Amino acid sequence: MSIYKSFAVVGGGLIGLPIVNALAARNVSVVLLSRPESAKKVVPPGVQVATVDYTDPSAVAAVFKEHKVDVVLSTLGSYVPAAQTPLVEAAKLAAVKLFAPSEYGMPTNGFTEGALGVKAQIAGKDSIGGALLGSDEVPEDLKAAGIPSARFYTGMFPEIMQWFVGYTEHGKVRIVGTGEVPVSFTSVPDIAGFVAHVLTTLPPSELENREFRMEGERATLNDLGPLFKTSVEHVDRITGEKGESMTSLFAILESGAGSTGWNQVIRSEELGSKAAGSANALWPGHKWLTIQETLNL
Template identity: 55%
Template structure:
C-alpha cells in the first residue's frame, strides 16, 4: 500500500487536467495544483489551486511544506521542462518523497536530441539531489494520433517506410494509472523506476489500415509545428516510438524494460485501443 498522502501537480493542460480529476476521484490523497500568479486555471472539485512563482525556490518550498506534499508531479510542456529544476530544488528543501517529472511520451533515456536532452538533465538533477523519481513513458497520446499523422481527407502523411511499431496510450488510461499507482502501489515499486506503458501498438501502416486511409510519404513537413512533427516522425522511423525503446543499444527492450511492462501494476484494467478511442 502506498504511503503517499499529498500530491502537488504542476501543469494543467490536456494531460494534467485528466490526472487532477483521476487523483481527486480516488479520495485517497490530498491534491493541490500549482499555478502561475495571475493564471485563470481552474481545478476539479476537491483540488486546491495555489498560485506561486515556479522559479521562486523558497516560495515553492513553503507551499510544499504548508500542504505536507509527499509527491510532486509535473506535466509541464516542452517550454516548461527547464522550470522543473527549481521545482526539484524546492522539493529537496521540503523533504518531498517522490518527484514525477514531465515525461509522458516516448523514451528519453539516452537520447541527445534537444527536446529529450532537457528531460534527461532533469532526471540527472533529481538524482544529484537524492530525490527519488518515477519516469513514466506512455508513447503518443492516443487522442492526438490524427494530428501527429496529419490525418485529413482519408490520408495520413508520414516520414519513411512506416513499418516501425509505435506505442499509444489514451489520456484517460494514463491519468487512471498515475492515480492508481500513487495511491495503491508500494513505494519501493515506484522510487527510481522507469515505468513503460502501452495501451496499443501499431506502425503507421497499421494506422492507415485502421483509419482506411491512404499513405503519403514525405521527407519533411511544412506549416504549423512542422519542425516538431518532422523531428518526431523521423525518430519514430528508427523504432524510438516504442515505450520499450533502448536508445543506447538501438533496440526494443524486454522483460521489465519492454513496452507496456508497467501495465501490470494496474491489475484487471482494460487499456483502451486505437479503435475504441477513435470509434473505428
C-alpha cells in the same frame, strides 16, 4: 499500500488535469499548481488550486510545505530540462519524498538536452506530437538533490494522432518515413488512471527510481490509414510553421524510439521488465483503450 497521502500536480494541461482527477477519485490530498497567467482550472471538490510562479523555488516550496506534499508530479510540456530545475529545488526545500518528472511520452533515458535533441513548440506548448518530452537531466538533478524519481513512459497519445498525421487538415494520413516501425500508443485516461493507481497502491520501494513503461496499443503509423478509413501518403518532410519539428519527430518514430521499450544506448527494444507495456501488469484487471476506442472510430 502506498504511504503517500498528499500530491502536487504542476501544470493543468492535457495530462495534468486528468491526473488531478484520477488522484482525487482515490480520496487523497491533491493540490494543482497553476501559473498566474493560466486560465482558471475546473477541478474536483476538495482539490486545491495554488497560483504560483514556477520559476520561484521558494514560492513553490511554500505551496508544497503548506499542503504537506509527499509526491510532486510535473506535467510541464517542456523539452528544456531547466524548466523543471526550480521545481526540483523547491521539492528539496520542502523535503518531498518522490518526484515524477514531466515525460509522459517516449523513453528518454540516455538522452540529454530534451528528448532526442528535438527543440520545438507545437500547439503553443513545448511538446512534440502530444508526447511530452524529457531527458536524463532532470532525474540526475533529482538524484543529486537526494529525491527519488518515478518516470512514466507512455508513447504517443491517440488523442492527437488525427492532427499529427495531417488527417484533420488533409483528410488523409501523411507520414515521413516508411511508417512500418511499431509505436506505443496510450490514451490520456489510461495514463492518468495508471499513474494514480500505482502511486496510491505500491509501496515506496516499488516506486522510487523506477521506470514505468506502459502501452495501450502497439501499431505502426501505416496502420492509422485503415483506422481513419483513408489513404496513407508518404512525404519527404512536413512543411509549415511547425514542419521542421514535426519532421524531426517522424524521424524519431522511424528510428524505433516511439516504442516504450526502446533503449537509446543500445538502439533496440528492451525485454522483460523493461519491455514495452511491461508496466501494464501493475494494474491488474484493467482494460487498456485501443486507438479506435479512444477516438470512437
